[in-house]
Amino acid sequence: MTSTQQAVTADDLPVTVSFTRRADPAHAVQMSAWIRAGLTLAEGAPGFLGGGWVQPRNGADEWHMLCRFDSPATLAAWEASPERQWWLGSAQGLAEMTRTERRTGIEGWFDAPVAAAEEVAPQPAPPRWKQATTIWLVFFPLNLLATVTLGALLADVHVVARVAALTIVLTPLMTYLLLPWITRQLSWWLAGRRWRDRRVG
DSSP, rough: OOOHHHHHHHHHOOOOEEEEEEEEEGGGHHHHHHHHHHHHHHHTSEEEEEEEEEETTOOOOOEEEEESSSHHHHHHHHHHHHHHHHHHHTTTTTTEEEEEEEEEEEHHHOOOOOOSSOOOOOOOOOOOHHHHHHHHHHHHHHHHHHHHHHHHHHHTOHHHHHHHHHHHHHHHIIIIIHHHHHHHHHHHHHHTGGGGTTTOO
């Protein structure tokens, strides 16, 4: 693969942005309305894949928000849009930005789910070697099974068509079934917890 092809591939990866705002707990109603307005505006932006937010509790003052776009280009377009500038301006005197994180590519699989019912600070992505190991644990047996079954049935088919058929079958299985399952099973390890503490948090 050439460097140009690699750049194009990277530009096509979905990107997730998580950011934290600090606001006076007395302004919880206003903050909730402001965040909902921002997500509603983002829903109309090209490339928007979804978003969420976590409301603080017990008198805490940090609100954690997350949104995902299908590429850095669509995210950049949203960030430069008049709608977003108006939305940010409407928070003057209400909320203070504290930190922002961006994640692209396969790291999105390992993001902790956002739940509006509890306060959870954004967690850093697991080390790349843990991500790669987790993917391999399901990709290897699945690929082996497909090779000895479907691959054997298609042994006389041209190699390009055979590989295309295998990947068409394997991709949705990995995307919608096995990767979500393995990340749930290994969430304790990915988060750096001990096995005996795997149900904690």
